[in-house]
Amino acid sequence: MRFAGALERLWPEENREGPLGLAVSGGPDSLALLFLAASILPGEIAVMSVDHGLRPEAKAEVDLVENVCRALSIPFARTKVKLASGNVQGKAREARYRALGQWAHQEGLGAVATAHHTDDAAETLLMRLVRGSGIAGLAGVREWTHVPGFDDVALIRPLLGFRKCELERVVEACGITPVRDPSNEDRAFDRVRVRQHLSEHEWLDAQGLAASAQHLAEGWRALEWYAQADWEEMVALEKTAEGLPQYRYFCNAPRTIQIETVQRIVAQLGGRVSRGEAGTAADRLWRGENASLGGVLGRCDVEKVEKVGVEMRVWRFVPEPPRRTH
CATH class of the missing domain: 3.40.50.620 (HUPs)
Incomplete structure (x- = not known):
């Protein structure tokens, strides 16, 4: 059956x-x-x-x-x-x-x-x-x-x-x-x-469309696997000089994976953003600009990765300072 x-x-x-x-x-x-x-x-x-x-x-x-x-x-x-x-x-x-x-x-x-x-x-x-x-x-x-x-x-x-x-x-x-x-x-x-x-x-044809959706779901599962590997291998939790939590991300993945990782980092720091917002932030950081999203500030730099001996983009994310009010 x-x-x-x-x-x-x-x-x-x-x-x-x-x-x-x-x-x-x-x-x-x-x-x-x-x-x-x-x-x-x-x-x-x-x-x-x-x-x-x-x-x-x-x-x-x-x-x-x-x-x-x-x-x-x-x-x-x-x-x-x-x-x-x-x-x-x-x-x-x-x-x-x-x-x-x-x-x-x-x-x-x-x-x-x-x-x-x-x-x-x-x-x-x-x-x-x-x-x-x-x-x-x-x-x-x-x-x-x-x-x-x-x-x-x-x-x-x-x-x-x-x-x-x-x-x-x-x-x-x-x-x-x-x-x-x-x-x-x-x-x-x-x-x-x-x-x-x-x-x-x-x-x-509804059956053909549904089959295409399932193929896309299989592709998405592969990207989720890649995003998990990116998180485990390229993201580390640190502390700032002020003792605040800070995530360091050595970014060398395709944009789709960047978006997943940025979204996850923001969530870990207590924020919530859509994939579209995470994509906009990733684009800014890729251009070397700072990005603010979901109460989190992202900064871009370039550093040498010791274990591979090459320079890579590194993005650091910290809770955004509270806005001053007058």
Whole structure:
């Protein structure tokens, strides 16, 4: 069975410690995930539904999921989250993952699974291409990662090899009428417009686009490996004359790796910057100019590296002095 194969590849049986947690909204995709997982892992799954408080129908939708779980004797949890101001879909996603991560800790789950599928991956790739995203963004929906903000909670997506129409048929075969979120038809959202465009143009093959996203994800994993090596070999923590923490970075890597390392250094010093901001700072430092970002000051110099006997650019990063106020 295709689902069982994907599950074994992403979450091998010998690595499992605790049940698999499923994020289920009541829509056809996540209900299909529930039914498929229940058939493969009986007694080894748990379900959470998140009410984002955006629509009055949400409570009834969570009730639907709870009733399905009760009929299948699957542990069920519900939670209602409060969204921060800003992009609604983005803030809902952040709140949902935060709730899932906390639930995974509380229940001792071995991993969390979401119902992202082939069509989702294709839509995400097109949206990010239009926005000019870098490789990290174009890698899109990853099969295996961590729940954002919870580096000890694995997040898997075993349905990425399935089309949405296939998942619809799974739910139909189980005799359940899924939830239909009206926001999925609202053209005010970029994803809805992209989804409709894909459905209207046969030459835009969702499976081909999803495959490209996976190839990009593999390339990004290689760059992450390179960035980790750059961090371990070229970055050192020092102290300034005033006793402040200072990171020294012998920079001799391609720009993509520079960005990852600069972003990580800023994070270590308590700041937070985007890859775009880290790239702008790296460009300034490469030109020999100072750069200020995320409360961190970067300075450029050239030094001889003793163990290799050659001169290299060295960038030093320290917490930025507090601004004077009058």
